[in-house]
Amino acid sequence: MPKAYWIAHVTVTDAEAYADYTKAAPAAFQKYGARFLARGGKTEHLEGTAHPRNVVIEFDTMTQALACYHSPEYQQAKSHRAHAAFADILIVEGM
Numbered sequence: 001m002p003k004a005y006w007i008a009h010v011t012v013t014d015a016e017a018y019a020d021y022t023k024a025a026p027a028a029f030q031k032y033g034a035r036f037l038a039r040g041g042k043t044e045h046l047e048g049t050a051h052p053r054n055v056v057i058e059f060d061t062m063t064q065a066l067a068c069y070h071s072p073e074y075q076q077a078k079s080h081r082a083h084a085a086f087a088d089i090l091i092v093e094g095m
Helices: 015-024 026-031 062-070 072-081
Strands: 004-012 035-039 053-059 085-093
Touching (some): 004 062, 026 062, 053 062
């Protein structure tokens, strides 16, 4: 079964409020076996809309990744992010 990758492109608009998201989100990621491959490091924007923060998270399966996103734990964390950042998030199945 192929792995899945949660890819987030984020622009934080309120760092103090975003901190509440970063405190709450790890519970969901840990519960679903997430492994961070990239988080906020140096980027070179080549095409499309740029966001200053980019994150890639690996999951063992697409089912796990989607369960994490839809989990009560993540949705609670997401409620903190809603007023603190703009985000484009997608989950893609690996090969």
